[in-house]
Amino acid sequence: MFIHELLLRVVVLGTIVLGAYHIHMAEADDSITKPGCRSTCGNLSIPYPFRSSDSESHCGIGHSSLRVDCDDSDNHPTPYMEKRGSGLEILNISLEDHEMRIAMWIGRDCYSSTGYVANLSNFPTLTLAKFPISKTKNKFIAVGCDTYATFKDREGNFAFGCMSICNDISEVTDGSCSGIGCCETSIPRNSFDYNISIDSYRNHTEVLDFNLCSYAFVAENGFYNFSSDDLSGLELEKAPLVLDWAVGDTNCEVAKSSANYMCTENTHCTDAENGVGYKCTCLEGFHGNPYLTNGCQDIDECADPNKNQCNGDCYNFDGSYNCSCPKGYHGDGRKGGQGCTANANPSHLVQILAGAGAGTIVLLFSAGFLYLGIKNRKLIRLKEQYFKQNGGLLLQQQLHERDRTTNATKIFKAEELEKATNNYDESRIVGRGGYGTVYKGLLPNNTVVAIKKSKLVDKTQIEQFINEVIVLSQINHRNVVKLLGCCLETEVPLLVYEFVNNGTLFDHIHNCIKSSKMPWDTRLRIASDIASVLSYLHSAASIPIIHRDVKSTNILLDNNYIAKVSDFGASRLVPLDQTQLSTLVQGTLGYLDPEYLQTNQLTEKSDVYSFGVVLVELITGKKALSFDRPEKERGLAMHFLLSSKNNQLFQIVDRVIADEGNKEQVREVANVAKRCLRLKGEERPTMKEVAIELEGLKANSNHPWMSTVNLNGEEVIHLLGGTTDLAGYMDTADTMNTGPSDSMKNHVMPPVNSGR
Numbered sequence: 011m012f013i014h015e016l017l018l019r020v021v022v023l024g025t026i027v028l029g030a031y032h033i034h035m036a037e038a039d040d041s042i043t044k045p046g047c048r049s050t051c052g053n054l055s056i057p058y059p060f061r062s063s064d065s066e067s068h069c070g071i072g073h074s075s076l077r078v079d080c081d082d083s084d085n086h087p088t089p090y091m092e093k094r095g096s097g098l099e100i101l102n103i104s105l106e107d108h109e110m111r112i113a114m115w116i117g118r119d120c121y122s123s124t125g126y127v128a129n130l131s132n133f134p135t136l137t138l139a140k141f142p143i144s145k146t147k148n149k150f151i152a153v154g155c156d157t158y159a160t161f162k163d164r165e166g167n168f169a170f171g172c173m174s175i176c177n178d179i180s181e182v183t184d185g186s187c188s189g190i191g192c193c194e195t196s197i198p199r200n201s202f203d204y205n206i207s208i209d210s211y212r213n214h215t216e217v218l219d220f221n222l223c224s225y226a227f228v229a230e231n232g233f234y235n236f237s238s239d240d241l242s243g244l245e246l247e248k249a250p251l252v253l254d255w256a257v258g259d260t261n262c263e264v265a266k267s268s269a270n271y272m273c274t275e276n277t278h279c280t281d282a283e284n285g286v287g288y289k290c291t292c293l294e295g296f297h298g299n300p301y302l303t304n305g306c307q308d309i310d311e312c313a314d315p316n317k318n319q320c321n322g323d324c325y326n327f328d329g330s331y332n333c334s335c336p337k338g339y340h341g342d343g344r345k346g347g348q349g350c351t352a353n354a355n356p357s358h359l360v361q362i363l364a365g366a367g368a369g370t371i372v373l374l375f376s377a378g379f380l381y382l383g384i385k386n387r388k389l390i391r392l393k394e395q396y397f398k399q400n401g402g403l404l405l406q407q408q409l410h411e412r413d414r415t416t417n418a419t420k421i422f423k424a425e426e427l428e429k430a431t432n433n434y435d436e437s438r439i440v441g442r443g444g445y446g447t448v449y450k451g452l453l454p455n456n457t458v459v460a461i462k463k464s465k466l467v468d469k470t471q472i473e474q475f476i477n478e479v480i481v482l483s484q485i486n487h488r489n490v491v492k493l494l495g496c497c498l499e500t501e502v503p504l505l506v507y508e509f510v511n512n513g514t515l516f517d518h519i520h521n522c523i524k525s526s527k528m529p530w531d532t533r534l535r536i537a538s539d540i541a542s543v544l545s546y547l548h549s550a551a552s553i554p555i556i557h558r559d560v561k562s563t564n565i566l567l568d569n570n571y572i573a574k575v576s577d578f579g580a581s582r583l584v585p586l587d588q589t590q591l592s593t594l595v596q597g598t599l600g601y602l603d604p605e606y607l608q609t610n611q612l613t614e615k616s617d618v619y620s621f622g623v624v625l626v627e628l629i630t631g632k633k634a635l636s637f638d639r640p641e642k643e644r645g646l647a648m649h650f651l652l653s654s655k656n657n658q659l660f661q662i663v664d665r666v667i668a669d670e671g672n673k674e675q676v677r678e679v680a681n682v683a684k685r686c687l688r689l690k691g692e693e694r695p696t697m698k699e700v701a702i703e704l705e706g707l708k709a710n711s712n713h714p715w716m717s718t719v720n721l722n723g724e725e726v727i728h729l730l731g732g733t734t735d736l737a738g739y740m741d742t743a744d745t746m747n748t749g750p751s752d753s754m755k756n757h758v759m760p761p762v763n764s765g766r
C-alpha cells in the first residue's frame with residue numbers, strides 16, 4: 011500500500027523535475043543563428059557560422075563547407091553538406107565539440123557459388139573540402155570471413171586496413187571486433203578523403219555457406235557492434251561518421267590579429283588539432299554560440315540547483331557564482347569578514363545536497379527495499395511508519411544475517427546507549443554534521459565507541475542513516491570505520507561505530523604541527539591504504555559501492571596512522587548489471603568530479619577523481635578549495651594541474667616532504683594524481699590500477715613494516731577491538747573531529763584547526 015503510493019509520488023515528482031529541465035534546455039538553445047536566418051532543417055539545427063544555402067549570405071561565413079543544403083522537396087526535409095548533389099547527409103552539428111556527423115555508405119564485396127557478384131558490390135569514396143575525419147571518434151571496420159579491406163587516400167599517398175579470416179562460424183564472437191569475423195583500425199590525422207577497397211583471398215569459396223559478402227566502412231565509435239548474423243548479410247546501408255570542423259585557415263594567434271577573427275566576447279580560442287583553422291568556445295560559466303555577438307551568455311547557476319553547490323544563499327555573477335556562508339561563520343574574524351574567506355575549510359562551506367531536489371532519494375536494496383524522503387510533514391510521518399514497518403525490520407533481518415556470519419553487528423538497546431553517552435551530554439559531542447551528531451560513548455565493557463544520531467529536527471536525513479547501515483553492513487575492511495551496531499528502538503536510528511581516536515586526515519594535513527609529523531612514507535602509505543579500500547569497494551565487495559564523498563575530512567586516522575574511510579551516508583550500491591547511475595549530484599565542492607557534475611551520471615570514476623584531489627592534498631598540503639588563492643587556482647585540482655604543466659610541481663609540494671629527498675617518488679605519485687584528475691572519467695585509471703601503482707611505489711620505500719598492508723582489499727579481521735585506554739590518547743584539540751562523522755559538514759561548529 012505505502013510502497014505503491016510512495017512510488018507514485020516519486021514518479022510524479024520525477025516528471026516535474028524533468029519537465030522543468032526541458033524547459034530550461036529549450037530556452038538555452040534560443041539564439042544559435044543570426045536574426046532572421048533559418049535555424050533548422052528537419053531535425054537538424056543549423057548554428058551560425060553554418061548557414062542554410064537558402065538563407066542570405068550574412069547568415070553564415072564564406073566557406074562552402076559551412077553551408078547546409080536543405081532538401082525540402084518531401085515531408086522529410088533532409089540536410090546535405092554543401093550541395094545535395096554531394097549525397098553527404100548531415101545528421102547533426104555540434105557547437106560545443108566542433109563536430110559534425112554525416113551518414114556514409116557502407117562498402118560491400120559480394121560473391122556467390124559462381125564467383126564475384128558485381129551488381130551487389132559497392133566501394134564508397136569520400137572527398138571532403140575542409141573538414142577532416144575525426145581521428146579519435148571513428149574507426150575503420152571490416153566484416154567478413156575471407157576479407158581484406160583497405161582505406162586509401164585518393165592520391166594514393168597512403169593506405170592502411172585490416173584483414174579477417176575464419177573458416178567456421180563457430181570461431182567468431184559476438185560483440186568482439188578483434189580479427190575473427192570483424193576487424194578494426196583507427197584513422198590517422200588529417201584524413202580528408204578515402205577510397206575503400208575490399209577484396210578476398212579465395213572468392214569466399216570456403217565460407218559460402220555462411221558468409222557471402224565482406225563489408226567495410228568508417229563509422230563513429232560505438233555505432234557498430236559486431237554480430238555473427240552480420241556475416242550472412244549486414245542490413246545497414248549507411249553509418250554515421252564524425253568530422254571535426256573549425257573556422258578560418260590559420261591558428262588562433264594569427265587569427266586574433268586579423269580583422270575577421272570570429273571568437274566574440276567571453277570566449278576562448280583553440281587551434282584545430284585535426285585539419286586547419288581554429289575553434290571558439292564559451293568560457294567556463296557561459297553558454298551559447300561563441301561565434302555570435304553576445305552569443306556566450308552567463309549561466310545562472312543559482313537558478314538550477316544542479317549547477318550550484320550552495321547550501322545557503324547563492325549569488326550569480328558573470329562567469330560564476332558564489333555562496334554565502336552558513337550562519338555562525340560571519341565575524342569569525344580570520345580574514346576580515348570577507349564572506350567565506352574566513353572558512354578556508356572547504357567542507358564547511360559547501361556540501362551539496364542539491365538544494366531543492368534534496369527531497370527525493372530512492373534507495374534500492376537487494377530485497378527491493380524502497381525508501382523516500384520528501385520535505386513534507388505528511389510524508390515524514392508516512393516515512394517513519396514505513397521505516398518502522400519495513401525498513402526497520404529489513405535492517406534487523408540484514409543485521410541478523412550478518413550476525414550469523416561475522417558475529418560482529420549488535421542491536422543495542424536505547425538505554426544502553428543513553429548510559430554510554432551520559433544521556434547524550436553536550437560534553438560527549440565529538441562532531442556535528444549535516445546529517446547528525448556524533449557522540450563519544452563508553453560501553454559497560456569499557457569499549458569506547460562513536461555513536462551517530464540523526465538531528466531530531468531534520469528527520470529527512472533518516473534515509474542517509476539507513477543507507478549507511480546497508481552499505482556498511484556489506485563491508486568488513488580494516489581501512490573502513492567499523493560499524494559495531496545500531497539501535498532501532500528510538501525515533502531516529504542510532505549507529506554505533508568503532509572509535510577512531512586520532513582525528514581526520516584533513517586535520518593532519520592542514521594543521522602545521524601535525525603535518526610536520528607526517529613524513530612522505532606515511533603519506534604514501536595512507537594514500538595507498540585509501541586507494542586499496544576504494545578499489546575494494548568498487549570491485550571486491552559483494553555489491554560494488556561508490557563512496558561518493560571521498561575527501562580528507564571523511565578519512566580518519568588512528569594512532570598508527572592507519573586510515574579509515576568513514577561517512578557512507580551518501581554512498582550508493584551499484585547493481586551488478588549497471589556501470590553508472592543517474593543521481594542527484596551530491597558531493598563536496600573541491601572534490602567533486604566535474605564530469606559527474608555535468609552529466610549527473612555517477613560512476614566509480616567519480617571516486618577516482620575525488621581520490622586524486624586527496625592525493626594532491628597529501629602531496630601539497632594545500633586545501634582542496636581555498637578562497638585565498640587566485641580565482642583560477644581556488645580548486646586545488648586546477649592549481650595542481652597548472653603547476654605541474656608548467657613544471658612547477660615542486661613549488662607547490664608541501665615543504666615537510668620536499669626536503670626529504672623523495673623527489674622521484676613524489677613525482678610518480680603526482681603523475682598518478684594527474685591521471686585521476688582527468689576531465690573524462692573513462693580516461694582516469696580504475697581504483698584498482700591506482701592501488702597497484704601506489705602499492706608498487708610504497709614497496710620501493712625501505713620500510714619493511716609497511717608491507718603488512720593488504721593490496722587486494724581482502725577482508726581482514728579488525729585490529730582495534732575492545733581497547734580500554736583510548737581516551738588517554740585523546741588530544742583535546744582533536745575531539746571535535748573525531749568519530750566516523752561528517753563532522754566537517756557541520757554548520758554550527760567553529761573551525762577547530764588553526765589552519766596553516
Ligand SMILES: *[C@@H]1O[C@H](CO)[C@@H](O)[C@H](O)[C@H]1NC(C)=O
Binds near residue numbers: 052087
Ligand atoms: C526527426 O526525429 C524523429 C524522432 O527522433 C524521427 O522520427 C524523424 O524521422 C526525424 N526526422 C527526420 C527528417 O530525420
Ligand SMILES: *[C@@H]1O[C@H](CO)[C@@H](O)[C@H](O)[C@H]1NC(C)=O
Binds near residue numbers: 101102103104111250
Ligand atoms: C547526433 O546524432 C547522433 C546519431 O544520430 C545522436 O546519437 C546524438 O545524440 C546527436 N547529437 C546531438 C547533439 O544532437
Ligand SMILES: *[C@@H]1O[C@H](CO)[C@@H](O)[C@H](O)[C@H]1NC(C)=O
Binds near residue numbers: 129
Ligand atoms: C545481379 O545480376 C544477376 C545476373 O548477373 C541477376 O540475376 C540479379 O538479379 C542481379 N541482382 C540485383 C540485385 O540486381
Ligand SMILES: *[C@@H]1O[C@H](CO)[C@@H](O)[C@H](O)[C@H]1NC(C)=O
Binds near residue numbers: 162163164165166204
Ligand atoms: C579513388 O576513387 C576515385 C573515384 O572513384 C578515383 O578517381 C581515384 O583514382 C581513386 N584513388 C585511388 C588511390 O584508388
Ligand SMILES: *[C@@H]1O[C@H](CO)[C@@H](O)[C@H](O)[C@H]1NC(C)=O
Binds near residue numbers: 185
Ligand atoms: C554488442 O552485442 C553483444 C552481443 O549481441 C552484446 O552482449 C553487447 O552488449 C553489445 N554491446 C553494445 C555496446 O551494444
Ligand SMILES: *[C@@H]1O[C@H](CO)[C@@H](O)[C@H](O)[C@H]1NC(C)=O
Binds near residue numbers: 126212
Ligand atoms: C576468384 O574469381 C576470379 C574471377 O571472378 C578468378 O579470376 C580468380 O582466380 C578466383 N580466385 C580464386 C582463389 O578462386
Ligand SMILES: *[C@@H]1O[C@H](CO)[C@@H](O)[C@H](O)[C@H]1NC(C)=O
Binds near residue numbers: 327351637
Ligand atoms: C559573492 O557575491 C556577492 C555579490 O556579488 C559579493 O558581494 C560578495 O563579496 C561575493 N563573495 C565572495 C566571497 O566572492
